[in-house]
Amino acid sequence: MDERERALDAAHDRATDFFRTLDDRPVWPRASLDDMLEAFGGPLAAQGADPAAVIEEIARRAEPGLVAIPGGRFFGFVIGSTLPAALAADWLVSAWDQNSGSSTLTPATVAMERIAGQWMLALFGLPESASVGFVTGGQIANFTCLAAARNEVLRRAGWDLAEDGLRSAPSLRFVVGADRHGSVDRAARFLGIGRAEMIVVDSDAQGRMRADALERTLHGGEGPLIVCLQAGEVHTGAFDDFSTLIPIARDHGAWVHVDGAFGLWAAASPSLRSLTAGIEQADSWATDAHKTLNVPYDCGMAIVRDPAHSIAAFRTGGDYLIYSGLDPWDVTPELSRRARGVPAWAAMRSLGRTGIAELIERLHANAVSMAAGLAAIEGVEVRNDVHYTQVMFGLGSDEATRDLGAAILRDGTAVVTGAEWRGRAALRCSMSSWVTTAEDVDRTVAAIRRLVTD
Incomplete structure (x- = not known):
């Protein structure tokens, strides 16, 4: 029982540390798969290790390869964060x-x-x-x-x-x-x-x-x-x-x-x-x-x-x-x-019917706000009618759109992911996280405006 409790305590501490850094850390990972294979690889040791020490080792080695999906500025694919009660x-x-x-x-x-x-x-x-x-x-x-x-x-x-x-x-x-x-x-x-x-x-x-x-x-x-x-x-x-x-x-x-x-x-x-x-x-x-x-x-x-x-x-x-x-x-x-x-x-128990409706409506409102902010950037085209939670946008050429997508991921302020729509390269922003605030939308729009200008 002592081993179990110490391992769980270590996991709780490392998880809490991860959440504390979400607002400031780059949203996209800073390590590649090869980097992570090297970090976790090598022959399996002959002798085992203390469970709590294993948890500390996992958290330390994984750090640069983690994506800030539970934060407020991950808009890639269609991936939500995790509500506290659900976690x-x-x-x-x-x-x-x-x-x-x-x-x-x-x-x-x-x-x-x-x-x-x-x-x-x-x-x-x-x-x-x-x-x-x-x-x-x-x-x-x-x-x-x-x-x-x-x-x-x-x-x-x-x-x-x-x-x-x-x-x-x-x-x-x-x-x-x-x-x-x-x-x-x-x-x-x-x-x-x-x-x-x-x-x-x-x-x-x-x-x-x-x-x-x-x-x-x-x-x-x-x-x-x-x-x-x-x-x-x-x-x-x-x-x-x-x-x-x-x-x-x-x-x-x-x-x-x-x-x-x-x-x-x-x-x-x-x-x-x-x-x-x-x-x-x-x-x-x-x-x-x-x-x-x-x-x-x-x-x-x-x-x-x-x-x-x-x-x-x-x-x-x-x-x-x-x-x-x-x-x-x-x-x-x-x-x-x-x-x-x-x-x-x-x-559902933590939100209730009203809270669930408010969550969905907030995601939609964030999408509308993001679309308006992006449309105000010179050269950016919003390419869909924003009736729900998806925003699709791009620049005048496919090359420029793809370059902007790569630049956004390098910058690390937020994550949007690339796509193709009707034969044209596009970038897609999905509002899926309960954590996302109006400030997160503003920070993302400001970062994209700077990248487009640069």
């Missing part, structure tokens, strides 16, 4: 060491996950009877939902996938938008659906699927059908028109899936809820709590309207396993896993 709950999850696949084995953590799922369904306005499976992130959430979708649409076509496999199964129509996230393609690949088999529907200038194009695409087609829509395009933040698109897909017998990794959370805000109007009509939804809700990695959610469809795809056998109604391992690909839903429970 502390995650430490408890590791200390408790509960295998949270079974409600019989670990009732406390499974109960918290189930309640967290119920709270999310209420926040999103989704059917309260839906299943919520806690998975690693948006990627596996998409995979999990689409696995249930594939199983069910084939069943409707008279095919038992679990018994007969894919070899002679009916041909599946897999319909996606032109500006879908890459995790949808990757999930499809996991499921045996290749790029050449995807049916791609045109989108508008902001990346929203066009209703007329979807109608033309589906007209006259036959066979099992899955249509994938999107809540929050990763570059522009745009939302598909669910109220129009879902009925079109439904008229053709489709299972409708929504990739809402960060955008689904707009439904929890009274002022932004209109972005998700009609989304409740879908059959499945994927989202990710480490983004907008700001819980630690990893915490994605796969939501399926009818739990029976999840069970049909994922329930396993094993005479040594204990079943008790709907268990977590019935609705996800995993058997053994950590209780990743506990930090989500803690985050």
Whole structure:
């Protein structure tokens, strides 16, 4: 017990030191992968070391290779920070060491996950009877939902996938938008659906699927059908028109899936809820709590309207396993896993409905403010309509845009990440962190203005 306590004390001290330096440290790492391999490498020592000393060693060696993601000026990719209650709950999850696949084995953590799922369904306005499976992130959430979708649409076509496999199964129509996230393609690949088999529907200038194009695409087609829509395009933040698109897909017998990794959370805000109007009509939804809700990695959610469809795809056998109604391992690909839903429970409990809405609205307000500040810099173009949390910008040429992106990372004041949109290089700023303040936005805009001028 003494070793355990001393190691935990060392971890607490080093973590606290890290948080204290966030406001002043460079946001981007100052060491490369090769530097870190050298720092941590070498032959494994013959003799072990004191656990507390190991923690001190890790913190010291890792220091230059750490990214200030928990700070207020990390705007890269779509990555949130971690709320205090969620962070502390995650430490408890590791200390408790509960295998949270079974409600019989670990009732406390499974109960918290189930309640967290119920709270999310209420926040999103989704059917309260839906299943919520806690998975690693948006990627596996998409995979999990689409696995249930594939199983069910084939069943409707008279095919038992679990018994007969894919070899002679009916041909599946897999319909996606032109500006879908890459995790949808990757999930499809996991499921045996290749790029050449995807049916791609045109989108508008902001990346929203066009209703007329979807109608033309589906007209006259036959066979099992899955249509994938999107809540929050990763570059522009745009939302598909669910109220129009879902009925079109439904008229053709489709299972409708929504990739809402960060955008689904707009439904929890009274002022932004209109972005998700009609989304409740879908059959499945994927989202990710480490983004907008700001819980630690990893915490994605796969939501399926009818739990029976999840069970049909994922329930396993094993005479040594204990079943008790709907268990977590019935609705996800995993058997053994950590209780990743506990930090989500803690985050929502600490914020309440009002606090969650205020968090989402603050992220949106920060995005609007960032866009206004960038647009005021001579030579900078803001290239999207800022309706949610994404800001995309660039300079007049691709070369200048890429050079600016590299300069921002070298400068260290903030992090934005590069992208390509409509054949042009772009820089993308995602407002995802609860820590970000108006001062952080101002500091970032001032740094970019200086870099553009220089």
